[in-house]
Amino acid sequence: MPSNQFIPDIVIGRLPQYLRTLQRMESENRIITSSQELAERIGISAAQIRKDLSLFGEFGKQGTGYDIHFLIEKLRSILKVDRIWDIVVVGAGDIGSALARYQGFTNRGFRVAMLFDKDPAKIGTKIGNFVVQDSRYLSDAVQRANIKIGMIAVPSSEAQNVADQLVRGGVRAILNYAPISINVPPVVHVQYIDPVIHLQRMTYYLD
Amino acid sequence: MPSNQFIPDIVIGRLPQYLRTLQRMESENRIITSSQELAERIGISAAQIRKDLSLFGEFGKQGTGYDIHFLIEKLRSILKVDRIWDIVVVGAGDIGSALARYQGFTNRGFRVAMLFDKDPAKIGTKIGNFVVQDSRYLSDAVQRANIKIGMIAVPSSEAQNVADQLVRGGVRAILNYAPISINVPPVVHVQYIDPVIHLQRMTYYLD
Numbered sequence: 022m023p024s025n026q027f028i029p030d031i032v033i034g035r036l037p038q039y040l041r042t043l044q045r046m047e048s049e050n051r052i053i054t055s056s057q058e059l060a061e062r063i064g065i066s067a068a069q070i071r072k073d074l075s076l077f078g079e080f081g082k083q084g085t086g087y088d089i090h091f092l093i094e095k096l097r098s099i100l101k102v103d104r105i106w107d108i109v110v111v112g113a114g115d116i117g118s119a120l121a122r123y124q125g126f127t128n129r130g131f132r133v134a135m136l137f138d139k140d141p142a143k144i145g146t147k148i149g150n151f152v153v154q155d156s157r158y159l160s161d162a163v164q165r166a167n168i169k170i171g172m173i174a175v176p177s178s179e180a181q182n183v184a185d186q187l188v189r190g191g192v193r194a195i196l197n198y199a200p201i202s203i204n205v206p207p208v209v210h211v212q213y214i215d216p217v218i219h220l221q222r223m224t225y226y227l228d
Numbered sequence: 229m230p231s232n233q234f235i236p237d238i239v240i241g242r243l244p245q246y247l248r249t250l251q252r253m254e255s256e257n258r259i260i261t262s263s264q265e266l267a268e269r270i271g272i273s274a275a276q277i278r279k280d281l282s283l284f285g286e287f288g289k290q291g292t293g294y295d296i297h298f299l300i301e302k303l304r305s306i307l308k309v310d311r312i313w314d315i316v317v318v319g320a321g322d323i324g325s326a327l328a329r330y331q332g333f334t335n336r337g338f339r340v341a342m343l344f345d346k347d348p349a350k351i352g353t354k355i356g357n358f359v360v361q362d363s364r365y366l367s368d369a370v371q372r373a374n375i376k377i378g379m380i381a382v383p384s385s386e387a388q389n390v391a392d393q394l395v396r397g398g399v400r401a402i403l404n405y406a407p408i409s410i411n412v413p414p415v416v417h418v419q420y421i422d423p424v425i426h427l428q429r430m431t432y433y434l435d
Contacts, residue, residue, distance in 0.1 A: 037428035038409075045384075045408060062409050064418075101431045108427075115329050119322035120423070125407050129424045130431065169434055170427065177252075194430035196423055200332050201252060202245075202269050210433055211271075212426035216327070216403055217336045219419035220315075220377065221244035223401035224308045224337065226417055227376055 032073050033100075038063055039070065040096040044128070046089050055086040102130025109163050109192070111183045112174030113138035113146075113153045116198050120172055122149040134168060139179075159183070163190030170194045177201040184211075239280050240307075245270050246277065247303040251335070253296050262293040309337025316370050316399070318390045319381030320345035320353075320360045323405050327379055329356040341375060346386075366390070370397030377401045384408040391418075 042062050046054055056074075060067040074080050074092075077099055081087045097103040110120050110133055121136050136148060139156040146153050154162065163171070171187040173180050173195060180199035187195060193209055200215045249269050253261055263281075267274040281287050281299075284306055288294045304310040317327050317340055328343050343355060346363040353360050361369065370378070370393075378394040380387050380402060387406035394402060400416055407422045 033432050034429050036432070037425040040428065041407060041422070041425065042409060064409065099432065100428045101434060102428055106427070106431060106434075115322075115326035119326050122322050123423070125422070125424060129428070131424065131427055170430070172423070193434055194427070196426050196430075200248060202249060202271065210430040212430060214421055214423060214426065215248070215332070216330070216379070216421060217332060217338065218244040218248065219403050219421065220313070220338055220401070221247065221307045221309055221336070222241050223377070223403075223417040223419060224313060225240050225243070225306065227308060227313075227400055 026076070028076055032076060035065065035069075035073055036096055036100055038065070039074070040093065040100065040102075041129075043089050043093045043096070047093060051089055053086045054089055056081070059087075097130070100130070104130065106131050106170050107134035107166065107168045108132065108170045108172060109135045109137065109159075109166075109168050109187070110172045110174060111137045111156065111159065111187070112198075113140070113143045113148055114174060117172075117174035118148050120174060121151050131170070134166065135162060137162075156183070156186075159186045160190040163187060163192060168192065171196070173197045173199055173203070175199060233283070235283055239283060242272065242276075242280055243303055243307055245272070246281070247300065247307065247309075248336075250296050250300045250303070254300060258296055260293045261296055263288070266294075304337070307337070311337065313338050313377050314341035314373065314375045315339065315377045315379060316342045316344065316366070316373075316375050316394070317379045317381060318344045318363065318366065318394070319405075320347070320350045320355055321381060324379075324381035325355050327381060328358050338377070341373065342369060344369075363390070363393075366393045367397040370394060370399060375399065378403070380404045380406055380410070382406060 056067040056070045059070050080092055108131055110117050113136055121133055126132055136151040137154045137156045137159050143153045144155045169192055171192040173183050175183050177199045180201050181203050184203040184205055188205055188209055195211045197203055197213050205211055263274040263277045266277050287299055315338055317324050320343055328340055333339055343358040344361045344363045344366050350360045351362045376399055378399040380390050382390050384406045387408050388410050391410040391412055395412055395416055402418045404410055404420050412418055
């Protein structure tokens with residue numbers, strides 16, 4: 022694999038989609054696939070997929086296609102999900118509770134390790150396998166457990182404060198469910214999940 | 229506004245972020261902003277923001293900046309969220325329930341109108357303001373109510389079947405929370421929300 026090569030972030034953003042689709046194929050007991058089949062399943066052109074994957078080495082054989090298991094292992098290694106990352110969830114409302122119970126992290130590189138809230142009525146209660154912890158101790162707990170990934174599921178008005186606490190605790194990647202942009206140091210990565218953003222992107226095209 | 233001009237989908241994808249940020253500013257009683265300030269809040273370059281907005285007309289004045297309220301109204305019109313779109317949610321598990329109770333749709337162009345599940349133990353129970361309806365009648369109910377937007381919050385194994393039913397009922401935009409790609413006719417738009425995709429995009433950059 023070419024080392025130290027700069028890969029555009031937009032390419033990195035597509036790799037998890039390739040991985041998800043390949044893992045789905047593997048669960049269907051498939052052995053070999055093609056860029057054409059991946060393209061049909063994902064909705065990205067076959068040429069784009071071949072180009073993206075070629076940035077990381079020679080994964081396919083002309084006329085034979087891609088070995089699904091081999092490509093999965095390569096992508097897991099590239100994306101660093103050939104290990105398990107612990108996640109802290111902040112906010113034990115509907116979304117935080119859904120995340121704490123979410124089955125979709127399994128075999129994809131992640132597990133929820135802790136759940137926090139600032140509401141005294143929630144602290145100490147059990148949600149899924151987690152006892153809700155007091156947000157006052159968020160930074161310390163995250164630092165002690167060496168957790169690098171946080172999910173924010175608190176109201177917009179509290180999201181920046183929680184982000185600051187996560188960063189203070191050493192978190193380096195934040196998935197923010199609050200519908201507001203947060204400011205973090207450049208070394209910290211942020212992604213957003215806001216259903217309205219996705220919906221508005223589609224209504225543009227509706228009559 | 230230039231009419232019938234082709235706007236790249238990637239630009240359309242950024243407009244909801246501009247709108248969200250402007251609406252946040254308006255809630256802070258702000259009147260005027262600049263592409264620089266928007267850039268800082270959103271994390272997209274000021275030049276990109278000016279270029280994107282210029283595709284739709286002359287919204288800013290040199291040296292004066294953008295009128296926040298005016299730009300909000302323009303973006304709402306462009307994205308067609310100057311109206312309220314009804315949404316059907318399919319799946320009354322953790323995610324579907326969170327969506328049914330989600331407060332973040334208000335003032336952003338959407339409202340949940342119906343909630344469906346196929347589990348007899350859930351059908352007829354109340355979640356938020358909704359009585360869970362029987363998925364068997366999904367297509368008919370959606371068609372009768374003329375609903376154009378659906379959210380899929382069922383297990384992966386059922387997602388394609390639900391998508392087919394939604395499309396049969398006339399839905400033209402689907403937000404899919406199941407971690408699997410779905411196939412729909414070209415006239416139907418699909419967006420995905422899968423937290424793992426966002427997480428894997430960030431772990432690439434972590435040590």
